[in-house]
Amino acid sequence: MTLADLPLLAVGETGTHRAICPHDCPDGCSMLVSVEDGRATGVRGDPDHPFTRGGLCVKVNNYVDRVYSPDRVTTPLRRSGPKGSGRFEPISWDEAIAEITSRFRAVVAEHGAEAIMPVSYLGTQGTLNGLNVGDPFFNKLGATVAERTFCDSGASTAYVMSLGPTAGVDPESLVHSRYIVIWACNMVSTNLHLWPFVAEAQKRGAKVVVIDPVKHRTAKRADWHIPICPGTDGALALALIHVILAEGLTDAEYVAEHTVGVEDLEKRVRDCTPEWAAAETGVPAEDIRTLAREYAAGQPSMIRIGVAIERHSGGGQTVRAISCLPGLVGAWRKPGGGLLALPLWAFPVNWDALSQPQLRPEGTRVVNQYLLGKALTGELGLDPGIHALMVYNANPMIVCPDQEKMVAGLSREDLFTVVSEQFLTDTAQFADIVLPATTQLEQLDVMFSWGHFYIGLNRPSIAPVGEAIPNTELFRRLAAAMGFDDECFGMTDEELIEQAYDWGAPALQGITPKSLAKTGWARLTLPDADHYAPHDIGGFPTPSGKQEFASAAAAGGNFVLPLFRQGSNEAQPGGEVDPLPHYIPPAHSDYPLHLVSPKAHAFLNSSYGNLGAQQRVQGEPSAIVHPADAETRGIVEGSLIRVFNERGEFLVKVKVSDEVARGVVLASMGQWRSQAKGLATVNAVNPTEFADLGNAPTFSDTRVEVEPA
Numbered sequence: 001m002t003l004a005d006l007p008l009l010a011v012g013e014t015g016t017h018r019a020i021c022p023h024d025c026p027d028g029c030s031m032l033v034s035v036e037d038g039r040a041t042g043v044r045g046d047p048d049h050p051f052t053r054g055g056l057c058v059k060v061n062n063y064v065d066r067v068y069s070p071d072r073v074t075t076p077l078r079r080s081g082p083k084g085s086g087r088f089e090p091i092s093w094d095e096a097i098a099e100i101t102s103r104f105r106a107v108v109a110e111h112g113a114e115a116i117m118p119v120s121y122l123g124t125q126g127t128l129n130g131l132n133v134g135d136p137f138f139n140k141l142g143a144t145v146a147e148r149t150f151c152d153s154g155a156s157t158a159y160v161m162s163l164g165p166t167a168g169v170d171p172e173s174l175v176h177s178r179y180i181v182i183w184a185c186n187m188v189s190t191n192l193h194l195w196p197f198v199a200e201a202q203k204r205g206a207k208v209v210v211i212d213p214v215k216h217r218t219a220k221r222a223d224w225h226i227p228i229c230p231g232t233d234g235a236l237a238l239a240l241i242h243v244i245l246a247e248g249l250t251d252a253e254y255v256a257e258h259t260v261g262v263e264d265l266e267k268r269v270r271d272c273t274p275e276w277a278a279a280e281t282g283v284p285a286e287d288i289r290t291l292a293r294e295y296a297a298g299q300p301s302m303i304r305i306g307v308a309i310e311r312h313s314g315g316g317q318t319v320r321a322i323s324c325l326p327g328l329v330g331a332w333r334k335p336g337g338g339l340l341a342l343p344l345w346a347f348p349v350n351w352d353a354l355s356q357p358q359l360r361p362e363g364t365r366v367v368n369q370y371l372l373g374k375a376l377t378g379e380l381g382l383d384p385g386i387h388a389l390m391v392y393n394a395n396p397m398i399v400c401p402d403q404e405k406m407v408a409g410l411s412r413e414d415l416f417t418v419v420s421e422q423f424l425t426d427t428a429q430f431a432d433i434v435l436p437a438t439t440q441l442e443q444l445d446v447m448f449s450w451g452h453f454y455i456g457l458n459r460p461s462i463a464p465v466g467e468a469i470p471n472t473e474l475f476r477r478l479a480a481a482m483g484f485d486d487e488c489f490g491m492t493d494e495e496l497i498e499q500a501y502d503w504g505a506p507a508l509q510g511i512t513p514k515s516l517a518k519t520g521w522a523r524l525t526l527p528d529a530d531h532y533a534p535h536d537i538g539g540f541p542t543p544s545g546k547q548e549f550a551s552a553a554a555a556g557g558n559f560v561l562p563l564f565r566q567g568s569n570e571a572q573p574g575g576e577v578d579p580l581p582h583y584i585p586p587a588h589s590d591y592p593l594h595l596v597s598p599k600a601h602a603f604l605n606s607s608y609g610n611l612g613a614q615q616r617v618q619g620e621p622s623a624i625v626h627p628a629d630a631e632t633r634g635i636v637e638g639s640l641i642r643v644f645n646e647r648g649e650f651l652v653k654v655k656v657s658d659e660v661a662r663g664v665v666l667a668s669m670g671q672w673r674s675q676a677k678g679l680a681t682v683n684a685v686n687p688t689e690f691a692d693l694g695n696a697p698t699f700s701d702t703r704v705e706v707e708p709a
């Protein structure tokens with residue numbers, strides 16, 4: 001079966017084409033693309049898709065302006081000025097591939113293959129072109145394995161330790177929730193299409209609680225906003241457990257039948273009183289008691305954790321503690337109850353087929369991309385050092401900490417850097433070779449979602465702009481030029497789709513690439529959201545089959561899931577892990593203010609940070625400082641401030657507002673360095689320390705000082 005021969009609109013044919021938004025966003029929206037005479041003229045949300053419901057978002061509404069932006073990279077480019085000057089000259093694809101492969105070969109000959117490192121993330125989250133697209137090539141090459149724990153790795157490790165790799169609840173079931181706790185997630189900005197389900201529940205009488213140091217768009221729509229000191233959520237969660245156990249608010253039958261370790265948990269939280277947690281978190285003890293009582297009584301109750309929850313020293317244990325709550329109160333019993341984190345596990349993705357881990361020489365070293373600045377400047381003591389870098393689907397200059405070191409590293413004359421991109425990002429500006437990448441309207445892919453249960457097929461609606469190619473084609477060309485002849489390197493996109501999923505799996509009954517080509521998307525074959533309570537009678541994919549308060553997997557030590565490290569199961573991060581959840585306070589610092597750097601409303605990570613329409617919505621780069629903190633520092637609204645610590649500094653305009661808790665500074669991420677006053681953004685001050693589990697970043701564990709600039 002091939003997709004090519006289906007009676008569907010041909011690429012560029014006038015009419016309405018189907019697509020799926022490519023972005024690293026839980027919503028996975030279904031898009032309709034209008035095409036006239038080979039040119040896309042507009043995109044809109046698919047009204048029939050139960051999650052998209054006819055709307056996209058401020059980032060993607062004008063996607064065609066991204067596709068046809070005059071700033072698109074449309075041919076391969078070779079650097080023609082000093083590193084970082086942004087001066088390039090066009091070259092042919094043949095020249096580009098020849099230069100890359102000859103430089104790679106020279107590096108291998110002189111330093112060994114581990115001197116080459118890929119850097120990639122989720123510019124597109126397509127199954128083919130996304131996270132794992134380069135893995136077979138770099139595994140075969142024997143290059144340094146890139147560990148990619150940017151997002152949700154720590155939370156995923158913790159979640160799997162507690163519950164196993166379960167898809168968990170259906171996000172659409174939230175309409176049935178009676179009590180919804182949105183914990184470290186600015187849903188209205190970052191998971192917009194889930195909000196209507198929450199709003200519907202709220203209309204039906206559910207109480208919506210937001211736990212967040214920031215009174216953001218979502219908090220303003222909640223019934224109760226609980227401001228918390230960043231990095232202390234673990235204390236709050238343990239105190240909630242304490243109250244639930246001490247006051248006998250558990251679902252005793254559920255606990256007895258479907259959970260493991262409640263006696264040990266009870267001992268563990270004995271001293272975690274609301275008063276203790278109040279001192280840590282800044283949340284009054286009476287509020288903690290009220291929250292525990294309401295959460296336990298409000299069945300079915302739901303907790304939606306955001307990604308930021310993992311981002312501090314004890315982030316993993318925080319997720320472990322939070323994940324105990326639904327088991328204790330029996331929230332899993334009914335649709336609308338449980339824990340919503342990453343429903344990705346519902347999709348039967350064949351990760352090993354995507355990564356081809358068996359091609360990798362045994363014992364190949366692993367370097368985490370968060371440490372890239374240090375790796376490039378020699379601070380990690382790597383032997384061999386990194387001499388060639390290939391960046392695709394990522395903008396490390398903006399999304400990684402240690403920005404000053406990143407600049408220093410990427411400026412090295414003896415480093416050969418290739419960047420595959422749609423735009424000359426701050427990273428691409430430092431490349432030796434830039435390669436033009438297609439957008440979603442120009443490529444074929446199958447799309448899973450980490451925010452709903454619909455799989456989708458994205459067929460190309462227009463021909464590639466200029467000489468842009470999909471990532472799959474890029475790695476086919478590189479592999480051919482390197483002489484790699486394993487079967488996977490010769491596969492077409494259609495063939496890659498066949499092996500990317502277990503199409504015979506229960507979740508894909510009646511769904512094939514061919515059927516998806518017709519319908520665009522399909523709900524996984526699971527019960528509908530009104531009747532879906534996957535753990536109503538336990539059945540967790542853990543060693544015990546129960547929810548594990550005391551986790552057998554945790555007792556085995558810390559780990560990073562293989563999908564975040566090119567399929568590698570070797571050399572997992574060290575460190576024993578207490579099988580019971582516990583509290584790890586934020587790291588010590590001499591700087592007084594807590595900095596959080598969440599997502600920008602109008603950018604998608606750093607994507608769109610260069611585009612006018614989104615810049616206008618986002619407004620000038622700014623930081624929010626609490627009025628009391630501003631006053632003691634002589635900072636006035638609208639002025640320029642310096643945000644700094646021992647690692648670096650950046651300059652932004654200040655907004656003085658009690659939207660942030662006292663002692664908290666907010667500077668959203670995504671702004672481009674080249675457009676920032678002082679040529680630095682928020683990741684100039686963020687730490688490279690890992691959280692306790694899954695090598696998660698610690699963005700929410702950053703302390704700074706601010707002063708007038």
Ligand SMILES: Nc1nc2c(c(=O)[nH]1)N[C@H]1C(S)=C(S)[C@@H](COP(=O)(O)OP(=O)(O)OC[C@H]3O[C@@H](n4cnc5c(=O)[nH]c(N)nc54)[C@H](O)[C@@H]3O)O[C@H]1N2
Nearest residue numbers: 184185186190230231306307308598599601603604605700
């Ligand atoms: N508009 C927009 N949408 C996006 C993205 C984007 O860049 N822009 N990016 C996408 C991606 S990749 C992801 S991972 C998701 C992430 O989306 P979310 O899960 O919403 O994560 P963040 O925006 O990082 O942070 C959410 C909230 O966590 C709060 N927070 C920070 N530290 C703490 C803490 O220690 N405790 C508590 N309780 N709260 C804390 C912040 O104040 C912020 O309001 O969004 C996706 N959607």
Ligand SMILES: Nc1nc2c(c(=O)[nH]1)N[C@H]1C(S)=C(S)[C@@H](COP(=O)(O)OP(=O)(O)OC[C@H]3O[C@@H](n4cnc5c(=O)[nH]c(N)nc54)[C@H](O)[C@@H]3O)O[C@H]1N2
Nearest residue numbers: 121122123124151393394395399420437597605606607669
């Ligand atoms: N301070 C701070 N830092 C953070 C975060 C935070 O909350 N605060 N969040 C972290 C999180 S959750 C994430 S997910 C990461 C995100 O990190 P990244 O995934 O690196 O996100 P982007 O900045 O959007 O960069 C993706 C790049 O890929 C390019 N691209 C898009 N599609 C394609 C394609 O098909 N092919 C190729 N070759 N390129 C393509 C885009 O143009 C864009 O420049 O950032 C992390 N960094």
Ligand code: SF4
Nearest residue numbers: 021025028029057060
């Ligand atoms: S970025 Fe998210 S909300 Fe916006 S269109 Fe894409 S999937 Fe939908």
Ligand SMILES: [Mo]
Nearest residue numbers: 024150151307
């Ligand atoms: Mo993310």
